[in-house]
Amino acid sequence: MTWERVWTVNEYYDGPIFGVADYRGIPHVYDREWDANSDEYGPHFRLAKIDPDLLALVLEDWEIWLRWQTAIIKKRVDIDTHPALPEERARHEAIRAEIGNRFDALKDGPIEATGTFRGRDGNRQVCWRA
Numbered sequence: 001m002t003w004e005r006v007w008t009v010n011e012y013y014d015g016p017i018f019g020v021a022d023y024r025g026i027p028h029v030y031d032r033e034w035d036a037n038s039d040e041y042g043p044h045f046r047l048a049k050i051d052p053d054l055l056a057l058v059l060e061d062w063e064i065w066l067r068w069q070t071a072i073i074k075k076r077v078d079i080d081t082h083p084a085l086p087e088e089r090a091r092h093e094a095i096r097a098e099i100g101n102r103f104d105a106l107k108d109g110p111i112e113a114t115g116t117f118r119g120r121d122g123n124r125q126v127c128w129r130a
Contacts, residue, residue, distance in 0.1 A: 006117065006124035007055075008062040013041065016117050018103075020058055021126045023047050023113070027055050029106040030115065030126075047128075048109025054102055061095045064088045066122055 004022040011018035017032045028047040035042035050058070064084050071077045071085055084092035113128040 001127050003118070003125040003127050006119070006126050008058055009121060009124065010058075010062075015041070016115075016124075016126075017041060018107075020050055020055065021115075023111065023128055028111070029103065029109065031107045031109065043114045045113055045115050045128075046107065046109040047111040047113060048106040050106065054099065057095050057099050061092060061099075064092050064095075069121065 004025070006016070007020040007022070007027060009016045009019040015032075016030070019030060020027055021030050022028070023030075027050050029050050030045045030047050032041045033044045033046060034040075067088065068077070068081065068083055068085050072079065072082075077085060081089075111130075113130050115129075116127045117124060118127075119125050
C-alpha cells in the first residue's frame with residue numbers, strides 16, 4: 001500500500017468528497033461518486049490531473065481556509081465568517097472568481113479508483129486502488 005498526499009478536502013460528508021490529492025505522485029482532482037442505489041456516496045472516485053495554475057489557486061485558497069479553521073478553534077472569529085478570516089475575505093473571493101467553473105470539466109475524470117483516507121486536514125493521506 002502506498003500512501004499519497006492529500007492537498008485539499010474541498011467537500012466533506014462522512015469522509016472526503018472532493019478535493020486535490022496525489023495519484024501516482026501527481027496532483028489530481030478527486031470526486032467521490034454518488035451511488036443512486038444506496039442513496040449515498042459510494043467507495044469510488046473519479047480522478048483527473050490538475051494543471052499547475054489551477055493547483056496554485058486551490059492551494060492558496062486552502063491555506064486561507066486552514067487559517068480560518070485555526071481561528072475558529074481558538075475562538076478568535078465567529079462561524080459566520082466562514083470560510084475566510086475577515087482580512088482575507090477579498091482574496092478568497094478573488095480566488096473563487098478566478099477558479100470559476102474550471103473544476104466542472106475535471107469532476108468526471110478519466111481515472112476511477114477507490115480511496116482510503118487517513119489523518120486530518122493539513123496532514124491527510126490517501127491510498128488509491130484501481
